[in-house]
Amino acid sequence: MSPRFGIGDSVRIRQADPPGHVRTPYFIRGKTGEVIRLLGDVANPEELAYGRDGKPALPLYRVKFIQTELWGDYTGEAKDTAVVEVMENWLDPLDGEAG
Amino acid sequence: MSGGDWPYPHPRQPDIEDGPLTHYMAMTEAVSELLIDKGIISAGEMRRMLEVIDSKSPAEGARMVARAWLDPDFKARMMENVNAAAREMDIDAGGIPILAVENTKDVHNVIVCTLCSCYPRHLIGLPPDWYKSRAYRSRTVREPRAVLAKFGTIIPGDVEVQVHDSTAVLRYLVLPLRPEGSEGMDEDALSALVTRDSMIGVTTVTIEKE
Numbered sequence: 001m002s003p004r005f006g007i008g009d010s011v012r013i014r015q016a017d018p019p020g021h022v023r024t025p026y027f028i029r030g031k032t033g034e035v036i037r038l039l040g041d042v043a044n045p046e047e048l049a050y051g052r053d054g055k056p057a058l059p060l061y062r063v064k065f066i067q068t069e070l071w072g073d074y075t076g077e078a079k080d081t082a083v084v085e086v087m088e089n090w091l092d093p094l095d096g097e098a099g
Numbered sequence: 100m101s102g103g104d105w106p107y108p109h110p111r112q113p114d115i116e117d118g119p120l121t122h123y124m125a126m127t128e129a130v131s132e133l134l135i136d137k138g139i140i141s142a143g144e145m146r147r148m149l150e151v152i153d154s155k156s157p158a159e160g161a162r163m164v165a166r167a168w169l170d171p172d173f174k175a176r177m178m179e180n181v182n183a184a185a186r187e188m189d190i191d192a193g194g195i196p197i198l199a200v201e202n203t204k205d206v207h208n209v210i211v212c213t214l215c216s217c218y219p220r221h222l223i224g225l226p227p228d229w230y231k232s233r234a235y236r237s238r239t240v241r242e243p244r245a246v247l248a249k250f251g252t253i254i255p256g257d258v259e260v261q262v263h264d265s266t267a268v269l270r271y272l273v274l275p276l277r278p279e280g281s282e283g284m285d286e287d288a289l290s291a292l293v294t295r296d297s298m299i300g301v302t303t304v305t306i307e308k309e
Contacts, residue, residue: 023266025213027240042268060267067262076244079259085267 001041003059009035010094011063021049024090027070033063059088159190160222160272161293165286168277193221200263201274207254209300210263210271211239217265219272223295240264250301273300280306
C-alpha cells in the first residue's frame with residue numbers, strides 16, 4: 001500500500017476511542033504532529049491481537065509532537081518534543097490540505 | 100546451631116513459594132509445561148533460552164556506541180540500520196529492528212514504552228524494574244526533565260529533550276554524546292564508559308563516575 005503521507009507532512013491523530021487492542025496512546029489523539037520518518041508497511045496489531053492476519057498491512061510513521069501542545073501544563077522547555085509511532089489508519093491530513 | 104550462639108535474632112526469610120502466586124505466574128508455568136509435554140521444546144532448550152537472555156548485558160550496545168564515536172562511516176551505517184551494523188561486529192541485535200537516536204549538543208533523547216516495556220534487550224540486556232514501572236512509563240512522556248532530574252541528570256534549557264515512545268515495531272537505542280576528555284581513548288576504553296542508563300537516555304556519559 002503506498003503511503004499517504006511523506007516526511008514533513010503535518011498530520012492530525014484521529015480523536016477516536018475504539019474498543020479492542022489499540023496502540024495509539026491517548027495523549028496524542030486529536031493532536032497535530034509532523035511526520036519525520038516512514039517505517040514501511042506493517043500488519044495491523046489491532047487485528048493481530050485477535051488472531052486475525054492483520055492484512056492489509058498499513059504504512060507506519062514516526063510522528064513528532066511539540067510537548068507544550070500535548071500537555072496543557074507542560075513544565076519543561078518550549079522546544080521539547082515527543083515522537084510516537086502511529087499507523088496510517090489513525091492519521092488525517094491537517095484541515096484544508098490534500099491527503 | 101543453637102539459638103544461644105547467635106548474637107542477634109535472625110529473621111526468618113520466606114521461601115519463594117511463600118510469596119503470592121499471581122494468575123500470570125501460574126499461566127507461565129502452565130504454558131511452559133505444556134510446551135515441554137507436547138515436545139514443542141525440550142526442558143534443555145527452555146533452560147538455554149533463559150540462559151541466553153540472562154547473559155545479555157549492555158556490553159554489546161556499549162561496543163557499538165564506542166565504534167560509532169571513533170568511526171563516522173560506521174556511525175552512519177548504524178544510524179541507518181542498527182541490526183545490520185551490529186552484524187559487522189558479530190553482534191546479534193535480534194530480529195526486531197532497533198533505531199538509534201543520536202544525542203547532539205541541541206537534542207537529548209530519552210526512551211520509554213508507555214504501553215508496556217519494549218526495550219532493545221538483545222543489545223543492552225534485560226530492562227531494569229524502574230523502566231517497567233508505571234511511574235516511569237507515565238511520567239517520562241509527561242515530564243521528562245523531572246524524571247531525568249530524579250536520575251541526577253539536568254539537561255540545559257537550550258537543549259531540546261525528545262522523548263521516544265516505542266508504541267509499535269521499533270526498539271530504540273540512544274547514541275550518547277562522546278564525553279569531553281575522552282580524546283585518545285581506544286574502542287575498549289570508550290566502551291567501558293558507556294552505561295545502560297546512557298543508552299536509555301536517563302543519563303549522559305562522563306569520564307568520571309559519580
